[in-house]
Amino acid sequence: MPSLSFLGAARTVTGSRHLFEAAGRRVLIDCGLHQERELQARNWDAFPFPPRELDAVVLTHGHLDHCGLLPRLVAQGFRGQVHCTAATAGIAPLVMIDSGRLQEEDARFKEKRHAAEGRQKPQGYAPLYTAEQAQDAARRLIGHPWRTPVTVAPGITISFHPAGHILGSALVRFQAADGTTVLFSGDLGTGGNPLLEGPVTDCGAANLVVESTYGDREHPPEDVATQLDGVLTSAWRRGGNVIVPCFAIERAQEILWRLHQLRARQRLAPWRVYLDSPMAIGVLEVFKANPDSCLPEIRRMMEQGLDPFDLPGLTLTANREESKAINLVERGAIVLAGAGMCNGGRIKHHLDRHLERDNATVLFVGYQASGTLGRQILETRGKSGERVRLFGRFREVRCAIEQVRGFSGHAGKSQILAWAAALTPAPTRAFVIHGGENVTQGFAAELRDRFGWEAVAPEYGQTLAL
Ligand SMILES: [Zn+2]
Numbered sequence: 001m002p003s004l005s006f007l008g009a010a011r012t013v014t015g016s017r018h019l020f021e022a023a024g025r026r027v028l029i030d031c032g033l034h035q036e037r038e039l040q041a042r043n044w045d046a047f048p049f050p051p052r053e054l055d056a057v058v059l060t061h062g063h064l065d066h067c068g069l070l071p072r073l074v075a076q077g078f079r080g081q082v083h084c085t086a087a088t089a090g091i092a093p094l095v096m097i098d099s100g101r102l103q104e105e106d107a108r109f110k111e112k113r114h115a116a117e118g119r120q121k122p123q124g125y126a127p128l129y130t131a132e133q134a135q136d137a138a139r140r141l142i143g144h145p146w147r148t149p150v151t152v153a154p155g156i157t158i159s160f161h162p163a164g165h166i167l168g169s170a171l172v173r174f175q176a177a178d179g180t181t182v183l184f185s186g187d188l189g190t191g192g193n194p195l196l197e198g199p200v201t202d203c204g205a206a207n208l209v210v211e212s213t214y215g216d217r218e219h220p221p222e223d224v225a226t227q228l229d230g231v232l233t234s235a236w237r238r239g240g241n242v243i244v245p246c247f248a249i250e251r252a253q254e255i256l257w258r259l260h261q262l263r264a265r266q267r268l269a270p271w272r273v274y275l276d277s278p279m280a281i282g283v284l285e286v287f288k289a290n291p292d293s294c295l296p297e298i299r300r301m302m303e304q305g306l307d308p309f310d311l312p313g314l315t316l317t318a319n320r321e322e323s324k325a326i327n328l329v330e331r332g333a334i335v336l337a338g339a340g341m342c343n344g345g346r347i348k349h350h351l352d353r354h355l356e357r358d359n360a361t362v363l364f365v366g367y368q369a370s371g372t373l374g375r376q377i378l379e380t381r382g383k384s385g386e387r388v389r390l391f392g393r394f395r396e397v398r399c400a401i402e403q404v405r406g407f408s409g410h411a412g413k414s415q416i417l418a419w420a421a422a423l424t425p426a427p428t429r430a431f432v433i434h435g436g437e438n439v440t441q442g443f444a445a446e447l448r449d450r451f452g453w454e455a456v457a458p459e460y461g462q463t464l465a466l
Contacts, residue, residue: 002180002466004209006458007048008032009434011441012039013213014065016434018184019049022176025153028057029172029184029209033068033099043069043128048461051078055153059084059141060186061169062091063249068099071129071137082140083152085160087168087293089143090286091249094279096138100131146170146292147203164189164198165409166250167286168293173203180466181205183427187434188411188419190219195250195257195287195308197295199411204423207466208453212435213410215443222406228258229267231363231402232334236269238400240359241333245347245374247340248279250409251366253287255336256309257298263311269332272313276323276337276346281316284309327353341372351377352390360399365407377401413443417450430455431464 002022008015008030015034020027026049034042051073059067059082070082070092084092107127114120144150149157155177160170165187174182183205189198235242246252252275262268275281287294287309291302301308317323323346326335337347354360355377368374373388380386381401387394411419420427430453432444440457447455458464 002176002178003463004182004207004431004466005048005461005463006431006433007461008034008042009065010458010460010462011435011437012036012460013434013436015039015042015069016060016066017069018209018433020156020174020182022178022180023155025055025156026053027152027156027174028054028073030060030066030186031057031070031073032063032065035065043072047073047076051076054078054080056080057082058152058158058172059088059092060163060172060184061166062088062095063166063187064095064099066186067092067096071096071100071134074137074140075129075133080140081142081152082137083142083144083150083158085168085170085293086143086145087286087290088170089141090289091166091168091283092141093134093138094282095249096134097131098279100127100129100134103127104130159203161200161203162196162198162293163187164191164193164196167196167253167283167290169198171199171203173205180207182207182209182466183423185210187211187213187409188416190408190411190415191419193254195254195294195298199419201419201422202424204425204427206425206428208420208423208427208430210416210420210430210432211410212416212432212440212443214408214412215416215432215435216439217412218414219406219408219412224404224406225258225261227404227406229262231361231404232262232268232271235361235363235400235402236271238359238361239331240357240361240399241329241331241335241354242271242361242363243347243350243354244334244336244363244365245340245342246336246338246365248277248338249283251340251407252277252280252336252338253284253309254407255365256284256311256314259311259334260308270313272315272329272333273311274315274317274326274333274335276317276326276335276350278318279338280336281318284316326350331359340366340374341368342374342377343372348373348390352395354399355388355390355395356398358398362399362401364401364403367408378403416443417446420447421451426451428453432457
Protein backbone atom coordinates (compact mmCIF):
# COMPACT_ATOMS: atom_id res chain seq x y z
CA MET A 1 0.00 0.00 0.00
CA PRO A 2 1.41 3.48 -0.85
CA SER A 3 2.52 5.49 2.15
CA LEU A 4 3.90 8.85 3.21
CA SER A 5 6.53 9.36 5.92
CA PHE A 6 6.95 12.78 7.51
CA LEU A 7 10.67 13.17 8.14
CA GLY A 8 10.83 16.93 8.75
CA ALA A 9 8.69 20.11 8.84
CA ALA A 10 6.26 18.00 10.87
CA ARG A 11 4.87 20.38 13.50
CA THR A 12 7.89 22.62 12.80
CA VAL A 13 8.49 25.23 10.10
CA THR A 14 11.78 24.05 8.58
CA GLY A 15 13.47 20.82 7.54
CA SER A 16 10.95 19.77 4.87
CA ARG A 17 11.45 16.11 4.03
CA HIS A 18 8.78 13.58 3.07
CA LEU A 19 9.10 10.06 1.74
CA PHE A 20 6.56 8.71 -0.75
CA GLU A 21 6.58 4.94 -1.15
CA ALA A 22 4.59 3.03 -3.75
CA ALA A 23 5.04 -0.25 -5.62
CA GLY A 24 8.30 -0.93 -3.80
CA ARG A 25 9.80 2.42 -4.89
CA ARG A 26 10.91 5.31 -2.69
CA VAL A 27 10.92 8.96 -3.67
CA LEU A 28 11.96 11.75 -1.29
CA ILE A 29 10.13 15.08 -1.58
CA ASP A 30 12.43 17.89 -0.46
CA CYS A 31 15.53 17.38 1.64
CA GLY A 32 15.71 20.52 3.75
CA LEU A 33 17.82 21.77 6.57
CA HIS A 34 16.31 22.21 10.03
CA GLN A 35 17.04 25.87 10.80
CA GLU A 36 15.49 26.35 14.26
CA ARG A 37 18.38 26.39 16.71
CA GLU A 38 16.80 23.74 18.97
CA LEU A 39 16.26 21.37 16.02
CA GLN A 40 19.62 21.73 14.26
CA ALA A 41 20.95 18.53 15.86
CA ARG A 42 18.49 16.64 13.62
CA ASN A 43 20.57 17.66 10.59
CA TRP A 44 23.33 15.40 11.90
CA ASP A 45 21.10 12.33 12.46
CA ALA A 46 21.51 9.30 10.20
CA PHE A 47 18.93 9.25 7.39
CA PRO A 48 16.00 7.00 8.37
CA PHE A 49 16.55 5.03 5.13
CA PRO A 50 19.73 4.04 3.31
CA PRO A 51 20.36 6.96 0.87
CA ARG A 52 21.63 4.47 -1.72
CA GLU A 53 18.21 2.74 -1.85
CA LEU A 54 16.27 5.88 -2.68
CA ASP A 55 14.98 5.93 -6.28
CA ALA A 56 14.77 9.71 -6.74
CA VAL A 57 14.45 13.07 -5.01
CA VAL A 58 12.00 15.81 -5.98
CA LEU A 59 12.42 19.46 -4.89
CA THR A 60 9.47 21.82 -4.54
CA HIS A 61 11.80 24.86 -4.53
CA GLY A 62 15.30 26.11 -3.80
CA HIS A 63 15.02 27.51 -0.25
CA LEU A 64 17.51 26.10 2.26
CA ASP A 65 14.82 24.48 4.41
CA HIS A 66 13.76 22.47 1.33
CA CYS A 67 17.09 21.60 -0.34
CA GLY A 68 19.77 22.26 2.30
CA LEU A 69 20.32 18.65 3.38
CA LEU A 70 20.66 17.29 -0.15
CA PRO A 71 24.50 17.56 -0.16
CA ARG A 72 24.62 15.30 2.88
CA LEU A 73 22.24 12.80 1.23
CA VAL A 74 24.52 12.65 -1.82
CA ALA A 75 27.67 12.48 0.32
CA GLN A 76 26.14 9.52 2.13
CA GLY A 77 25.47 7.50 -0.98
CA PHE A 78 22.42 8.76 -2.91
CA ARG A 79 23.17 8.19 -6.60
CA GLY A 80 19.84 9.00 -8.26
CA GLN A 81 18.44 12.10 -9.94
CA VAL A 82 17.00 15.17 -8.25
CA HIS A 83 13.99 16.47 -10.16
CA CYS A 84 12.83 20.08 -9.98
CA THR A 85 11.73 22.95 -12.22
CA ALA A 86 14.28 24.58 -14.52
CA ALA A 87 14.42 27.72 -12.33
CA THR A 88 14.90 25.68 -9.16
CA ALA A 89 17.79 23.90 -10.89
CA GLY A 90 19.31 27.40 -11.14
CA ILE A 91 18.58 28.54 -7.60
CA ALA A 92 19.23 25.38 -5.53
CA PRO A 93 22.96 25.20 -6.45
CA LEU A 94 23.47 28.84 -5.32
CA VAL A 95 21.76 28.06 -2.02
CA MET A 96 23.49 24.72 -1.37
CA ILE A 97 27.00 25.91 -2.25
CA ASP A 98 26.61 29.04 -0.11
CA SER A 99 25.39 26.82 2.73
CA GLY A 100 28.40 24.48 2.26
CA ARG A 101 30.75 27.47 2.64
CA LEU A 102 28.92 28.56 5.80
CA GLN A 103 29.05 25.01 7.22
CA GLU A 104 32.81 24.95 6.64
CA GLU A 105 33.20 28.39 8.26
CA ASP A 106 31.09 27.30 11.24
CA ALA A 107 33.21 24.20 11.76
CA ARG A 108 36.46 26.22 11.61
CA PHE A 109 35.06 28.84 13.97
CA LYS A 110 33.95 26.22 16.49
CA GLU A 111 37.34 24.50 16.40
CA LYS A 112 39.12 27.82 17.01
CA ARG A 113 36.79 28.78 19.86
CA HIS A 114 37.15 25.39 21.53
CA ALA A 115 40.94 25.56 21.17
CA ALA A 116 40.94 28.98 22.87
CA GLU A 117 38.80 27.53 25.67
CA GLY A 118 41.16 24.54 25.98
CA ARG A 119 38.56 21.91 25.07
CA GLN A 120 38.01 19.56 22.17
CA LYS A 121 34.95 17.90 20.68
CA PRO A 122 35.47 14.12 20.81
CA GLN A 123 33.86 13.61 17.36
CA GLY A 124 36.08 16.27 15.70
CA TYR A 125 35.11 19.33 13.66
CA ALA A 126 33.93 18.10 10.28
CA PRO A 127 31.32 20.41 8.71
CA LEU A 128 27.80 19.09 8.07
CA TYR A 129 28.93 19.17 4.42
CA THR A 130 31.39 21.13 2.33
CA ALA A 131 30.91 23.49 -0.62
CA GLU A 132 32.43 20.80 -2.81
CA GLN A 133 29.88 18.25 -1.61
CA ALA A 134 27.17 20.80 -2.37
CA GLN A 135 28.56 21.04 -5.89
CA ASP A 136 28.34 17.24 -6.21
CA ALA A 137 24.69 17.41 -5.16
CA ALA A 138 24.02 20.23 -7.66
CA ARG A 139 25.22 17.97 -10.50
CA ARG A 140 22.29 15.61 -9.77
CA LEU A 141 19.63 18.27 -10.41
CA ILE A 142 17.45 17.97 -13.49
CA GLY A 143 15.25 20.93 -14.40
CA HIS A 144 11.87 20.16 -15.99
CA PRO A 145 9.26 22.33 -17.73
CA TRP A 146 5.98 23.21 -16.02
CA ARG A 147 2.93 20.92 -16.16
CA THR A 148 4.74 18.10 -17.97
CA PRO A 149 4.57 14.52 -16.66
CA VAL A 150 7.95 13.10 -15.58
CA THR A 151 8.44 9.46 -14.58
CA VAL A 152 10.79 9.55 -11.58
CA ALA A 153 10.65 5.81 -10.77
CA PRO A 154 8.83 2.88 -12.39
CA GLY A 155 5.13 3.46 -11.65
CA ILE A 156 5.58 6.98 -10.20
CA THR A 157 4.92 10.06 -12.34
CA ILE A 158 5.07 13.67 -11.18
CA SER A 159 4.34 17.13 -12.60
CA PHE A 160 5.26 20.66 -11.50
CA HIS A 161 2.69 23.51 -11.23
CA PRO A 162 3.34 27.17 -10.29
CA ALA A 163 3.17 27.84 -6.52
CA GLY A 164 3.97 31.59 -6.64
CA HIS A 165 6.28 31.52 -3.58
CA ILE A 166 9.73 32.11 -5.11
CA LEU A 167 11.04 31.76 -8.65
CA GLY A 168 10.66 28.13 -9.73
CA SER A 169 8.62 27.14 -6.68
CA ALA A 170 6.21 24.34 -7.50
CA LEU A 171 3.21 22.42 -6.34
CA VAL A 172 4.20 18.84 -7.15
CA ARG A 173 1.53 16.33 -8.13
CA PHE A 174 2.36 12.64 -7.71
CA GLN A 175 0.51 9.88 -9.49
CA ALA A 176 1.25 6.21 -8.73
CA ALA A 177 0.41 3.34 -11.09
CA ASP A 178 -2.33 2.11 -8.71
CA GLY A 179 -4.15 5.45 -9.07
CA THR A 180 -2.97 7.04 -5.81
CA THR A 181 -2.55 10.82 -6.19
CA VAL A 182 -0.85 13.28 -3.86
CA LEU A 183 -0.35 17.03 -4.23
CA PHE A 184 2.54 18.58 -2.29
CA SER A 185 2.06 22.32 -1.83
CA GLY A 186 5.72 23.06 -1.05
CA ASP A 187 5.55 26.67 0.14
CA LEU A 188 2.55 28.61 -1.13
CA GLY A 189 2.73 32.19 -2.36
CA THR A 190 0.10 34.80 -1.53
CA GLY A 191 -1.21 34.95 -5.08
CA GLY A 192 -0.19 38.63 -5.20
CA ASN A 193 3.45 38.28 -6.25
CA PRO A 194 4.10 40.87 -9.00
CA LEU A 195 6.57 38.58 -10.82
CA LEU A 196 5.20 35.07 -10.45
CA GLU A 197 2.13 33.09 -11.37
CA GLY A 198 0.44 30.91 -8.76
CA PRO A 199 -0.53 29.17 -6.67
CA VAL A 200 -2.65 27.48 -9.37
CA THR A 201 -5.58 25.23 -8.51
CA ASP A 202 -6.08 22.96 -11.53
CA CYS A 203 -3.77 20.21 -10.25
CA GLY A 204 -5.74 18.79 -7.30
CA ALA A 205 -5.23 15.28 -5.94
CA ALA A 206 -7.03 12.93 -3.53
CA ASN A 207 -4.31 13.51 -0.93
CA LEU A 208 -3.02 17.00 -0.13
CA VAL A 209 0.17 17.75 1.80
CA VAL A 210 -0.18 21.43 2.67
CA GLU A 211 2.08 23.98 4.36
CA SER A 212 0.70 26.15 7.17
CA THR A 213 3.53 28.60 8.00
CA TYR A 214 0.94 31.40 8.35
CA GLY A 215 -1.98 29.03 8.98
CA ASP A 216 -3.01 31.10 12.01
CA ARG A 217 -2.42 34.60 10.62
CA GLU A 218 -3.76 36.90 7.96
CA HIS A 219 -1.97 39.29 5.65
CA PRO A 220 -4.12 42.42 5.53
CA PRO A 221 -4.16 43.99 2.05
CA GLU A 222 -1.47 46.66 1.66
CA ASP A 223 -0.61 49.05 -1.14
CA VAL A 224 3.09 48.33 -1.46
CA ALA A 225 3.70 50.67 -4.42
CA THR A 226 2.23 53.72 -2.66
CA GLN A 227 4.11 53.02 0.59
CA LEU A 228 7.40 52.55 -1.28
CA ASP A 229 6.83 55.74 -3.26
CA GLY A 230 6.18 57.67 -0.01
CA VAL A 231 9.28 56.36 1.78
CA LEU A 232 11.60 57.01 -1.17
CA THR A 233 10.20 60.48 -1.80
CA SER A 234 10.88 61.57 1.78
CA ALA A 235 14.27 59.79 1.81
CA TRP A 236 15.30 61.74 -1.31
CA ARG A 237 14.32 65.00 0.42
CA ARG A 238 16.42 64.07 3.44
CA GLY A 239 19.41 63.82 1.12
CA GLY A 240 20.99 60.58 2.34
CA ASN A 241 21.22 56.95 1.30
CA VAL A 242 18.58 54.26 1.75
CA ILE A 243 19.74 50.92 3.15
CA VAL A 244 17.38 48.03 2.44
CA PRO A 245 18.01 44.70 4.20
CA CYS A 246 16.44 42.08 1.96
CA PHE A 247 16.40 38.38 1.21
CA ALA A 248 18.50 37.51 -1.82
CA ILE A 249 15.92 35.17 -3.29
CA GLU A 250 12.80 36.87 -4.61
CA ARG A 251 12.57 39.96 -2.38
CA ALA A 252 15.61 41.71 -3.88
CA GLN A 253 14.36 41.12 -7.42
CA GLU A 254 10.82 42.17 -6.48
CA ILE A 255 12.19 45.47 -5.13
CA LEU A 256 14.10 46.05 -8.40
CA TRP A 257 10.90 45.43 -10.38
CA ARG A 258 8.95 47.81 -8.14
CA LEU A 259 11.63 50.49 -8.59
CA HIS A 260 11.47 49.87 -12.34
CA GLN A 261 7.69 50.44 -12.21
CA LEU A 262 8.02 53.61 -10.11
CA ARG A 263 10.46 54.92 -12.69
CA ALA A 264 8.09 54.04 -15.55
CA ARG A 265 5.45 56.15 -13.75
CA GLN A 266 8.05 58.92 -13.36
CA ARG A 267 7.84 58.54 -9.59
CA LEU A 268 11.48 57.63 -9.01
CA ALA A 269 14.14 60.27 -8.31
CA PRO A 270 17.52 59.67 -10.01
CA TRP A 271 18.72 57.23 -7.36
CA ARG A 272 21.78 55.09 -7.90
CA VAL A 273 20.73 51.56 -6.99
CA TYR A 274 23.22 48.96 -5.76
CA LEU A 275 22.36 45.27 -5.63
CA ASP A 276 25.08 44.33 -3.16
CA SER A 277 24.65 40.56 -2.85
CA PRO A 278 26.34 37.86 -4.94
CA MET A 279 23.41 35.50 -4.22
CA ALA A 280 20.79 38.08 -5.28
CA ILE A 281 22.80 38.79 -8.45
CA GLY A 282 22.91 35.03 -9.14
CA VAL A 283 19.15 34.75 -8.66
CA LEU A 284 18.64 37.73 -10.98
CA GLU A 285 20.44 35.76 -13.69
CA VAL A 286 18.18 32.76 -13.02
CA PHE A 287 15.15 35.05 -13.44
CA LYS A 288 16.45 36.27 -16.79
CA ALA A 289 17.07 32.70 -17.95
CA ASN A 290 13.55 31.55 -17.03
CA PRO A 291 10.92 33.89 -18.45
CA ASP A 292 8.43 30.99 -18.56
CA SER A 293 8.47 30.95 -14.76
CA CYS A 294 7.23 34.57 -14.62
CA LEU A 295 3.82 36.21 -15.01
CA PRO A 296 2.78 36.85 -18.63
CA GLU A 297 3.47 40.61 -18.30
CA ILE A 298 7.06 40.00 -17.16
CA ARG A 299 7.56 37.16 -19.64
CA ARG A 300 6.42 39.34 -22.55
CA MET A 301 8.84 42.11 -21.55
CA MET A 302 11.72 39.65 -21.49
CA GLU A 303 10.69 38.13 -24.82
CA GLN A 304 10.74 41.60 -26.34
CA GLY A 305 14.31 42.03 -25.12
CA LEU A 306 13.33 44.40 -22.28
CA ASP A 307 14.78 43.88 -18.82
CA PRO A 308 12.15 44.25 -16.05
CA PHE A 309 14.90 44.59 -13.45
CA ASP A 310 17.00 47.23 -15.15
CA LEU A 311 17.30 50.81 -13.93
CA PRO A 312 19.57 53.52 -15.35
CA GLY A 313 21.56 53.82 -12.11
CA LEU A 314 21.76 50.11 -11.27
CA THR A 315 25.09 48.58 -10.22
CA LEU A 316 25.52 44.90 -9.41
CA THR A 317 28.37 44.53 -6.93
CA ALA A 318 29.49 40.91 -6.98
CA ASN A 319 32.94 41.26 -5.40
CA ARG A 320 34.13 42.77 -2.15
CA GLU A 321 36.04 45.70 -3.72
CA GLU A 322 32.98 46.87 -5.66
CA SER A 323 30.94 46.51 -2.48
CA LYS A 324 33.43 48.63 -0.52
CA ALA A 325 33.30 51.32 -3.21
CA ILE A 326 29.67 51.96 -2.19
CA ASN A 327 31.10 53.44 1.03
CA LEU A 328 32.25 56.47 -0.96
CA VAL A 329 28.68 57.34 -1.92
CA GLU A 330 27.30 59.84 0.58
CA ARG A 331 23.90 60.53 -0.93
CA GLY A 332 21.37 59.38 -3.51
CA ALA A 333 22.02 55.65 -3.22
CA ILE A 334 19.61 52.79 -2.55
CA VAL A 335 21.56 49.77 -1.33
CA LEU A 336 19.90 46.34 -1.37
CA ALA A 337 21.89 43.78 0.62
CA GLY A 338 21.42 40.69 2.78
CA ALA A 339 20.89 39.17 5.20
CA GLY A 340 17.20 40.00 5.25
CA MET A 341 17.08 40.16 9.05
CA CYS A 342 20.53 41.81 9.38
CA ASN A 343 22.05 38.89 11.28
CA GLY A 344 24.98 38.53 8.88
CA GLY A 345 26.25 39.48 5.43
CA ARG A 346 27.11 42.79 3.80
CA ILE A 347 24.09 44.63 5.20
CA LYS A 348 25.81 44.83 8.60
CA HIS A 349 28.64 46.92 7.10
CA HIS A 350 26.16 49.30 5.47
CA LEU A 351 24.18 49.62 8.71
CA ASP A 352 27.41 50.28 10.59
CA ARG A 353 28.12 53.25 8.31
CA HIS A 354 24.58 54.63 8.17
CA LEU A 355 22.79 54.15 11.50
CA GLU A 356 24.32 57.32 12.98
CA ARG A 357 23.69 59.49 9.89
CA ASP A 358 20.56 61.52 10.43
CA ASN A 359 19.93 61.97 6.69
CA ALA A 360 20.00 58.21 5.99
CA THR A 361 17.08 55.79 5.93
CA VAL A 362 16.91 52.09 6.78
CA LEU A 363 13.96 50.53 5.00
CA PHE A 364 12.58 47.16 6.09
CA VAL A 365 10.70 45.14 3.47
CA GLY A 366 10.27 41.86 5.28
CA TYR A 367 9.48 40.15 8.53
CA GLN A 368 12.07 40.62 11.30
CA ALA A 369 12.13 37.70 13.73
CA SER A 370 12.61 38.39 17.41
CA GLY A 371 16.22 38.25 18.55
CA THR A 372 17.60 39.48 15.20
CA LEU A 373 19.49 42.74 14.72
CA GLY A 374 16.78 43.71 12.22
CA ARG A 375 14.09 43.49 14.89
CA GLN A 376 16.23 45.50 17.34
CA ILE A 377 16.70 48.28 14.79
CA LEU A 378 13.03 48.23 13.79
CA GLU A 379 12.04 48.59 17.45
CA THR A 380 13.99 51.84 17.76
CA ARG A 381 11.51 53.39 15.35
CA GLY A 382 9.93 56.57 16.68
CA LYS A 383 12.25 56.66 19.71
CA SER A 384 15.30 58.83 20.17
CA GLY A 385 18.69 58.03 21.67
CA GLU A 386 18.25 54.27 21.14
CA ARG A 387 21.38 52.22 20.56
CA VAL A 388 22.07 48.83 18.99
CA ARG A 389 25.19 46.70 19.15
CA LEU A 390 27.02 46.08 15.89
CA PHE A 391 30.48 44.52 15.46
CA GLY A 392 31.01 44.77 19.22
CA ARG A 393 30.27 48.54 19.38
CA PHE A 394 27.15 50.46 20.25
CA ARG A 395 25.68 52.65 17.53
CA GLU A 396 23.02 55.28 18.20
CA VAL A 397 20.18 55.00 15.69
CA ARG A 398 19.89 58.53 14.26
CA CYS A 399 18.74 57.62 10.74
CA ALA A 400 15.08 57.25 9.76
CA ILE A 401 13.64 53.76 10.24
CA GLU A 402 10.93 52.90 7.74
CA GLN A 403 8.92 49.84 6.91
CA VAL A 404 6.89 48.94 3.84
CA ARG A 405 4.27 46.35 4.75
CA GLY A 406 2.68 43.84 2.43
CA PHE A 407 5.69 41.88 1.17
CA SER A 408 5.20 38.23 1.97
CA GLY A 409 6.43 35.02 0.42
CA HIS A 410 3.86 32.87 2.21
CA ALA A 411 0.09 32.77 1.87
CA GLY A 412 -1.86 33.84 4.96
CA LYS A 413 -4.59 31.72 6.51
CA SER A 414 -7.52 32.71 4.29
CA GLN A 415 -5.29 32.64 1.20
CA ILE A 416 -4.32 29.01 1.89
CA LEU A 417 -7.97 28.12 2.58
CA ALA A 418 -9.18 29.82 -0.62
CA TRP A 419 -6.53 27.96 -2.62
CA ALA A 420 -7.40 24.61 -1.02
CA ALA A 421 -11.13 25.19 -1.61
CA ALA A 422 -10.53 25.86 -5.31
CA LEU A 423 -8.40 22.76 -5.96
CA THR A 424 -9.74 20.65 -8.80
CA PRO A 425 -10.21 17.77 -8.37
CA ALA A 426 -10.90 18.36 -4.67
CA PRO A 427 -8.84 16.45 -2.10
CA THR A 428 -10.51 14.16 0.44
CA ARG A 429 -7.59 13.92 2.82
CA ALA A 430 -5.03 16.48 3.99
CA PHE A 431 -1.75 16.36 5.88
CA VAL A 432 -0.82 19.69 7.41
CA ILE A 433 2.89 20.39 7.67
CA HIS A 434 5.41 23.27 7.82
CA GLY A 435 3.95 25.10 10.80
CA GLY A 436 4.31 25.12 14.58
CA GLU A 437 2.64 22.51 16.80
CA ASN A 438 -0.53 24.52 17.51
CA VAL A 439 -0.72 26.04 14.04
CA THR A 440 -0.64 22.69 12.19
CA GLN A 441 -3.23 21.14 14.50
CA GLY A 442 -5.47 24.20 14.36
CA PHE A 443 -5.25 24.35 10.59
CA ALA A 444 -6.05 20.62 10.26
CA ALA A 445 -9.18 21.21 12.39
CA GLU A 446 -10.09 24.13 10.10
CA LEU A 447 -9.85 21.86 7.03
CA ARG A 448 -12.03 19.19 8.70
CA ASP A 449 -14.68 21.72 9.75
CA ARG A 450 -14.84 23.68 6.52
CA PHE A 451 -14.42 21.02 3.88
CA GLY A 452 -15.24 17.76 5.68
CA TRP A 453 -11.83 16.38 4.70
CA GLU A 454 -9.98 13.88 6.80
CA ALA A 455 -7.16 16.17 7.97
CA VAL A 456 -4.25 15.53 10.33
CA ALA A 457 -1.00 17.17 11.46
CA PRO A 458 1.51 14.30 11.25
CA GLU A 459 4.22 13.94 13.87
CA TYR A 460 7.95 13.91 13.18
CA GLY A 461 8.90 10.48 11.84
CA GLN A 462 5.32 9.26 11.40
CA THR A 463 4.38 6.99 8.45
CA LEU A 464 0.80 6.99 7.21
CA ALA A 465 -0.79 4.65 4.66
CA LEU A 466 -2.51 6.33 1.72
ZN1 LIG B 1 10.30 28.53 0.88
